[in-house]
Amino acid sequence: MYFDVASTAPLHPVARQALTAALDEGWADPARLYRSGRQARMLLDAARETVAEVLGCRADEISFTASGTQAVQLGMLGALHGNRRRGRHLVHSAVEHSSVLHTADRHQGAGGEVTAVPVDRHGRADPAAFAAALRPDTALAVLQSANHEVGTVQPVAETAARCGDVPLLVDAAQSAGRVDVPAGWSLLAASAHKWGGPAGVGVLAVRKGVRYASPLPADEREGGRVPGYVNVPAIVAAAASLRAVRAEAARENARLHELVERIRARVPRLVPAVEVVGDPVRRLPHLVTFSCLYVDGEVLLGELDRAGFAVSSGSSCTSSTLTPSHVLAAMGVLTEGNVRVSLPFGTAEADVERFLAVLPEVVAGVRAPLGLDLAPPAGGEGLPAAGPREGAGAGSEHPETSGPITDPLVLDALGKRCPLPVIELAKRIGEVPVGGTVVVLADDEAARLDVPAWCGMRGQEYLGEAPAAEYGGDRGSAYLVRRVS
Amino acid sequence: MYFDVASTAPLHPVARQALTAALDEGWADPARLYRSGRQARMLLDAARETVAEVLGCRADEISFTASGTQAVQLGMLGALHGNRRRGRHLVHSAVEHSSVLHTADRHQGAGGEVTAVPVDRHGRADPAAFAAALRPDTALAVLQSANHEVGTVQPVAETAARCGDVPLLVDAAQSAGRVDVPAGWSLLAASAHKWGGPAGVGVLAVRKGVRYASPLPADEREGGRVPGYVNVPAIVAAAASLRAVRAEAARENARLHELVERIRARVPRLVPAVEVVGDPVRRLPHLVTFSCLYVDGEVLLGELDRAGFAVSSGSSCTSSTLTPSHVLAAMGVLTEGNVRVSLPFGTAEADVERFLAVLPEVVAGVRAPLGLDLAPPAGGEGLPAAGPREGAGAGSEHPETSGPITDPLVLDALGKRCPLPVIELAKRIGEVPVGGTVVVLADDEAARLDVPAWCGMRGQEYLGEAPAAEYGGDRGSAYLVRRVS
Known part of the structure; x- marks a missing residue:
């Protein structure tokens, strides 16, 4: 398909x-x-x-x-x-x-x-x-x-x-x-x-x-x-x-709009820790995009291809420059495990249903080796605490704390590509007490978007970004997260 | 064809x-x-x-x-x-x-x-x-x-x-x-x-x-x-x-080379007052170009089209800018009645023969109303006396005479398009005695090439170009020709 x-x-x-x-x-x-x-x-x-x-x-x-x-x-x-x-x-x-x-x-x-x-x-x-x-x-x-x-x-x-x-x-x-x-x-x-x-x-x-x-x-x-x-x-x-x-559009647009609506509504129910992005109302009839936490976009696309579905992705791993899509960056949304589904005229309802049947297994298969908790956080999934980020990805901002946090858990994800920094964070945040701080050192551009997005989705607090050097890194940035649950 | x-x-x-x-x-x-x-x-x-x-x-x-x-x-x-x-x-x-x-x-x-x-x-x-x-x-x-x-x-x-x-x-x-x-x-x-x-x-x-x-x-x-x-x-x-x-070229090139050779050799014999241009030896196998004196290129192409032949032309009348081909200009050759024949792979010998049969009639038909003498000049047709013109068409040159010629026959062809200035010249040069001078006033760019070319082909002497104002013209150039036969 x-x-x-x-x-x-x-x-x-x-x-x-x-x-x-x-x-x-x-x-x-x-x-x-x-x-x-x-x-x-x-x-x-x-x-x-x-x-x-x-x-x-x-x-x-x-x-x-x-x-x-x-x-x-x-x-x-x-x-x-x-x-x-x-x-x-x-x-x-x-x-x-x-x-x-x-x-x-x-x-x-x-x-x-x-x-x-x-x-x-x-x-x-x-x-x-x-x-x-x-x-x-x-x-x-x-x-x-x-x-x-x-x-x-x-x-x-x-x-x-x-x-x-x-x-x-x-x-x-x-x-x-x-x-x-x-x-x-x-x-x-x-x-x-x-x-x-x-x-x-x-x-x-x-x-x-x-x-x-x-x-x-x-x-x-x-x-x-x-x-x-x-x-x-x-x-x-x-x-x-x-x-x-143009002559076929009136009929096909209405039909595809409904099929996309189905994907928009059901993907978050079928796949845990997923974010559907883009305007839910003022949107093209045939296009929907979502991002899956902890998932490598290229691996996901490969698995979907093997299952017979050709889709696209804005994840950094699928880009020749290894940077996440500037669109997702400007929106300030999760970029890992990103999937864009865009339906041709004539797409059969049954094929969309088949996609919805296959997707949860495929994502689960990719995530299985990680052994991570995927249940929704106590307060439910939400948007990143930081909200929309104007000019996101354009440079580092200093967190609102004064000076370096004392005695945080520093996770060195330098040299690790998306989604590994976020996976590392998810695996190890339990090592600090509630109220404690984790610092993720990363030089992958996607981390700038995905760490705040993860915080929003997992009910943790994103404190901001600082130069990695303040926490012993020799390059990249430090992303500060406070454990609140 | x-x-x-x-x-x-x-x-x-x-x-x-x-x-x-x-x-x-x-x-x-x-x-x-x-x-x-x-x-x-x-x-x-x-x-x-x-x-x-x-x-x-x-x-x-x-x-x-x-x-x-x-x-x-x-x-x-x-x-x-x-x-x-x-x-x-x-x-x-x-x-x-x-x-x-x-x-x-x-x-x-x-x-x-x-x-x-x-x-x-x-x-x-x-x-x-x-x-x-x-x-x-x-x-x-x-x-x-x-x-x-x-x-x-x-x-x-x-x-x-x-x-x-x-x-x-x-x-x-x-x-x-x-x-x-x-x-x-x-x-x-x-x-x-x-x-x-x-x-x-x-x-x-x-x-x-x-x-x-x-x-x-x-x-x-x-x-x-x-x-x-x-x-x-x-x-x-x-x-x-x-x-x-590339695989077919060896065979087709040899065949087309022979067909083009036939056109190169026979067109000057079949059509009076024609100039075949381009290198006779170091040439593409399938392409030949010639120019016909006194002929409007667009009319000629139209007649050949009606006769079933699609060819191209570098004449000014066939150009959107109404200037003759810069290639013909740089070569210093006749531009009026210009025809480029370029043969596709597979062109049949019979079609080339048909072209050679039709062309003389078509050109004669276009020329008939003019009533001009088309017999070769006494000394035979030749190249223009001026020879190759470096930077031809780039600007006006003053003739080698000192000051305006006295008492020439001035032909006002201002506003007239190729081939009319040359036709005017051919029709009226007989009005001056041998040794006398004709001045053609023209603002059509093609005249700069075609008047010298005509002189060469008709055995007359081209003296050069002067500002039209020297001979009463309000624009364009004056082209000076001495009658020698």
Whole structure:
């Protein structure tokens, strides 16, 4: 069962048919004047009309890119360059796709300024906070339509209304085709393979009147915005599948919403020590994410794969950089044992039931060797005492105690990867009396999120973070926990 | 008959089969750890090995881009950025693909320096001249493997041998798959749809040890060189067709070479007042270009299209910018009535014969209303008296006469598009006595090339160019011609 449509959707049957037909009819260079060239041009024009209609804009506002990432990069850099007389300040939410964050990094590296607006514990950007980050020299604001890791739908229309004349780029990669694009965007980015179209097609829409200056060398194709030979067959397939998906969405969204609701409600009952993350109400219909305490995400994904389920994870162990997802970090939630389930159109109820039947065994199997107490704490599971952490993961904060705690139990988890520091903490906190303090020394980035999350879930008190050197560590941080039960 | 494979090749059957199979087997995200993701990764790895083998490099030197243009842009900007400590000087031949010229423009606009090395009348860059353009601060040199408009094969290996430690980017878009890539490149760019692969795939190869710094925001995919979701099915199809084409090339190249030789030899015999351009010996097997005096390129292409032949043109009337091809301009050859014939693998001899049968009638039909003398001049047709024009089209030169000619016949062709200024000249030169002078006032860029070319072909003497104002024109240039026969 493929439950990772948020990474890429299986090719929609309509896309496959359109692709096959367009390989025959639209293979020639649409810039050429002979018959096969004109035919390719007509197919391209028709595809542009279709995409414009579904996205709610004019055909001449649409440029086709090679990917959603390219649409984001060109959209951001082009709008920043086009609006450079306003200034060089960029605003985006802290939970944007990595393509947005990397483009922001590049902008900052070139002398621009960047403000990342924090999100709440559900991953939602507050329109007022977003608006407050805007300045007279803000050249561009960027906000996703919905989050790709936790499914939270962002308040785009409310935010757009507060942006005034600052252009707003909406990254609609996770929602285009499935739900209507919210009003108010100046630039829009999307990706065909996310909605069931082929790989190799992204969409960059730029509203008439929005200043844009291409960051790339000149090229007359795609309105001067996207250099390179135009991939007509893939664009035709992308457009055909977008229309098809949009038509199926009303029925499928309601059905998948219910299946996701089932997962959201039942996973916490079936699996102990689990945290379902993302907005429970303002969410994408087909996507749900949860994290399992004491579980290695990569091991969990491997076991689920063996059981026949393809899912994704924001745990650090599944990332090439060995850092936890910046989305989960910005939300301040547990990152270990993280699982993202995203259901394709047509997912059968029975397959979701099978997943719910398999998951508890799989998680239990991974946890079994640890021999840890998984019963809910006396006060019940709750959110971490620290609450939402603004700018979480950005640096160390000193705990509210004055100076180092005297005589704590110091656990050296330096060099140990997630979830080992938290497992160590869970195993040994019983060695101090109630009221006593445990210090976890760790250099794995995930510990910064997972130790506070563990405290919240297990009814212990998180005191804060200090330099590891204060407790004898030669690197990393010290995470202080008071035993309260 | 599709005779424009230099624009794009029809999809090779092997590419289509591989694409269909890879849409089934390689549709998932190759960065994912579950089974379908691992399978996509294996297909991608295998495709990379295949392409590396055919191009003669290591698999980890290959990055897949979205197009040949993107490969050129990233290759040039990445190498310029990576070698910026050497300096900011860029060298390329004057007949590179527009993607190279536009990237050079962008580099110059950002403060870099650019030298375009002139070519000879056959469009060939001289290795010694190329080497002479290199400086201690040269960060990159760019040379195509073969010219895309006239088929001239460039002396890449000889030039590379003279480049020393200056990295050489070879744009192999027109030859990859058809002929071996010449030795000596540091970076290589190619495009799958030119060899019969699908659109949406380019190749950027960067030799180990060549300095490269991505000009785009960070992205871990494709060795950090090409951001965006990797289009596995298209890449698999590109690799499969590259191998297939390379295997067929030996047989097809010889056959097409003979067919092109036939066109080269017979067109000047069948069509009066025609110039076949490009190197007659060091040339691509499948490509030939010629220009027809007094003929509007767009009209000619339209008539050939109606007769069933899809060909291309470098005439100004067929360009979106209404300027003649920079390649023909750099060669200093006739640009009006320009036709590029490029034969796909499998082109039947009978179809070439049919083209040779149809062409004379079509050209004669276009010329008939003009009532011009098309017989060869007394001394026979020849090259323009001015010979190869270095930096042709770059600006106006003053004729070698001192001051304005007295009492010439001034023909006002201002506002008239190619080929009208030359037609006007041909019609009216008889009005001056032998030894007399005709001045053509024209603001169409093509006149700068076509008036001298006409003189050469019609046995008249081209005196040079002067500001139009000297002869009563309010814009454009004055082209001076002395009647000698």
